[in-house]
Amino acid sequence: MSAVDTKVRILDAAELLFAERGFSDTSLRQITSRAEVNLASVNYHFGSKKELIRAVLSRYLEQFMPQLDTALVVVLEDPRQPVMEQVFEAFVGPLLALNRFRKNGTTLFLQLLGRGYTDVQGHLRWFLTTRYGVVIEHITQAVCRAYPQLPPPELFWRLHFTLGTAVFALASNRALREIAENDFGQHLDIEGVIRQVIPYIAAGVAAPLTTSKG
Amino acid sequence: MSAVDTKVRILDAAELLFAERGFSDTSLRQITSRAEVNLASVNYHFGSKKELIRAVLSRYLEQFMPQLDTALVVVLEDPRQPVMEQVFEAFVGPLLALNRFRKNGTTLFLQLLGRGYTDVQGHLRWFLTTRYGVVIEHITQAVCRAYPQLPPPELFWRLHFTLGTAVFALASNRALREIAENDFGQHLDIEGVIRQVIPYIAAGVAAPLTTSKG
DNA sequence: CACCTCTTCAAACGACCGTTTGAATCGTAT
DNA sequence: ATACGATTCAAACGGTCGTTTGAAGAGGTG
Numbered sequence: 001m002s003a004v005d006t007k008v009r010i011l012d013a014a015e016l017l018f019a020e021r022g023f024s025d026t027s028l029r030q031i032t033s034r035a036e037v038n039l040a041s042v043n044y045h046f047g048s049k050k051e052l053i054r055a056v057l058s059r060y061l062e063q064f065m066p067q068l069d070t071a072l073v074v075v076l077e078d079p080r081q082p083v084m085e086q087v088f089e090a091f092v093g094p095l096l097a098l099n100r101f102r103k104n105g106t107t108l109f110l111q112l113l114g115r116g117y118t119d120v121q122g123h124l125r126w127f128l129t130t131r132y133g134v135v136i137e138h139i140t141q142a143v144c145r146a147y148p149q150l151p152p153p154e155l156f157w158r159l160h161f162t163l164g165t166a167v168f169a170l171a172s173n174r175a176l177r178e179i180a181e182n183d184f185g186q187h188l189d190i191e192g193v194i195r196q197v198i199p200y201i202a203a204g205v206a207a208p209l210t211t212s213k214g
Numbered sequence: 215m216s217a218v219d220t221k222v223r224i225l226d227a228a229e230l231l232f233a234e235r236g237f238s239d240t241s242l243r244q245i246t247s248r249a250e251v252n253l254a255s256v257n258y259h260f261g262s263k264k265e266l267i268r269a270v271l272s273r274y275l276e277q278f279m280p281q282l283d284t285a286l287v288v289v290l291e292d293p294r295q296p297v298m299e300q301v302f303e304a305f306v307g308p309l310l311a312l313n314r315f316r317k318n319g320t321t322l323f324l325q326l327l328g329r330g331y332t333d334v335q336g337h338l339r340w341f342l343t344t345r346y347g348v349v350i351e352h353i354t355q356a357v358c359r360a361y362p363q364l365p366p367p368e369l370f371w372r373l374h375f376t377l378g379t380a381v382f383a384l385a386s387n388r389a390l391r392e393i394a395e396n397d398f399g400q401h402l403d404i405e406g407v408i409r410q411v412i413p414y415i416a417a418g419v420a421a422p423l424t425t426s427k428g
Numbered sequence: 429c430a431c432c433t434c435t436t437c438a439a440a441c442g443a444c445c446g447t448t449t450g451a452a453t454c455g456t457a458t
Numbered sequence: 459a460t461a462c463g464a465t466t467c468a469a470a471c472g473g474t475c476g477t478t479t480g481a482a483g484a485g486g487t488g
Contacts, residue, residue: 002455006465021334025238028446038467043447045465117382118332120235153398157383157410160390164382165418168331169375176374184367196371200418204379207417210409220435242476252437257477259435 007045009035012102015056019111023053023119053123057116060109063101065132067094072138076145084202087142091166092194099190106190107173114171117163147206158205165201170194221259223249226316229270233325237267237333267337271330274323277315279346281308286352290359298416301356305380306408313404320404321387328385331377361420372419379415384408 013035017026028049032039046052071090075082098105116124128136143155150158173193180186188196227249231240242263246253260266285304289296312319330338342350357369364372387407394400402410 002465022236022238022332024236025334027444029444038465039446040448040468041466049446114332118236118328118386120239153394153400154410156394156398157390157407158414161379161383161411161414165375165379168378168382169371172332176371180367180370184370186367193371195424196368197375199421199424200372200375203421204414204418207413210413241474243474252435253476254438254478255436263476 006035006037006041009037010042010045010052011056011059014052015059015108015112018053018056018115019108022115023121023123028052050121050123053121054127057112057123057127060098060105060112061127061132064094064098064109065135067097069135069138072135072142075142076138082142082146084143084146084206085198087139087146088198088201090142092191092198095194096191104190106194107170110167110173111171114167117167143205149209150205151209154209158207162201162205165204166197169197220249220251220255223251224256224259224266225270225273228266229273229322229326232267232270232329233322236329237335237337242266264335264337267330267335268341271326271337271341274312274319274326275341275346278308278312278323279349281311283349283352286349286356289356290352296356296360298357298360298420299412301353301360302412302415304356306405306412309408310405318404320408321384324381324387325385328381331381357419363423364419365423368423372421376415376419379418380411383411 010031014026014031017030017034028042029039031052032042042049042052046055068091071093075087075090095106095109098109102108113124116127140155140159143159144150147155170190170193173190177188177193180188224245228240228245231244231248242256243253245266246256256263256266260269282305285307289301289304309320309323312323316322327338330341354369354373357373358364361369384404384407387404391402391407394402
């Protein structure tokens with residue numbers, strides 16, 4: 001088995017287990033067992049568990065972030081004012097592209113985002129602030145174009161609420177889709193859930209300002 | 215030290231650590247060390263770590279859920295049709311009441327909710343389905359009164375998005391409040407954040423239906 | 429006082445963790 | 459064929475984990 005094969009097998013097994021059980025509830029022995037590689041190969045190829053976590057996150061972020069940024073720039077360079085839904089439609093293509101990059105890639109990515117977000121070590125925060133700050137900036141600008149009257153503090157809070165909505169809701173979509181199918185006979189794939197969440201998010205961010213201060 | 219004292223000291227220390235670091239990243243030795251009790255007392259008083267986790271969650275849920283249900287019943291028994299914001303205003307009182315029950319109780323509760331929600335073991339799901347199903351039902355009914363045209367599947371998804379928004383956003387509010395204070399000079403307490411999130415949630419749940427199916 | 433129950437305590441248990449080690453093996457260029 | 463760096467492997471390391479144990483302490487009752 002070639003060295004690159006081993007690295008990929010570890011990453012593939014690790015991302016499944018990390019997404020499902022979290023970083024610290026997944027042991028290197030579980031990973032190497034599922035990947036069918038030797039235990040020591042993780043430390044040989046990645047140095048430590050911490051760096052493996054970063055490699056798993058990085059593989060997705062490097063795929064997703066440039067595509068998202070491109071889609072956002074398209075919105076920003078259009079001279080017409082966008083409506084809020086258009087801004088969040090920019091996320092759909094890059095998110096779904098992850099499914100061609102890897103089976104269930106979209107869901108896995110969002111689950112990993114959720115894990116990285118609530119993680120104590122702050123792996124995700126490190127990536128977003130040091131490497132992809134410009135993308136965050138473009139998101140802010142695009143929302144600002146769609147809703148210029150929104151004051152910066154409200155914009156800040158609502159974008160954060162949106163991150164929570166998206167990650168939390170879409171990360172656990174598999175179990176929910178089963179419930180929805182049983183209770184309503186509604187068969188939805190991940191794209192269907194994304195299509196459901198966009199009106200919610202857009203309406204939330206575009207909500208009217210409360211004039212009173214209580 | 216009386217036995218009840220020891221139990222309370224363990225619960226108090228455990229909930230802080232659980233909220234901050236998660237359930238499995240918190241060891242019984244960390245808990246008993248902070249609580250200044252003997253290590254074995256956790257197993258003596260609670261049986262196991264798993265049951266301690268449930269006890270921590272239960273202490274909050276038993277305080278919160280009846281109050282929430284009462285507030286929801288008030289909305290439901292009012293013959294006038296509520297607007298969506300009124301439905302979610304029903305959450306404010308019970309949430310803030312936790313601050314009188316315990317220091318930073320509101321934030322701690324929401325952080326614990328987030329931990330319990332993403333946890334593999336499904337501690338939270340167990341409580342919500344077996345013990346507080348009627349409250350979930352009342353939430354659904356109240357939203358239904360405010361927006362009768364909303365079809366059940368959309369209602370289902372939007373309520374789930376809302377849970378994600380609330381838990382995810384409010385659970386990590388401390389760090390965000392500091393950022394908001396530095397960047398915008400905006401000093402917000404937890405009630406302020408709740409006041410910010412309600413228009414977002416209400417607008418999201420009340421979002422117009424997309425007529426097209428793609 | 430002795431007795432009994434509840435509680436605390438230090439110590440240890442076996443299991444699992446991430447990591448390291450040093451030898452074995454592989455692939456390839458000389 | 460031989461030599462050599464890259465990779466794999468089984469085994470072990472020290473450490474932490476949740477839990478258990480059996481003795482010691484506390485506090486009320488006869």
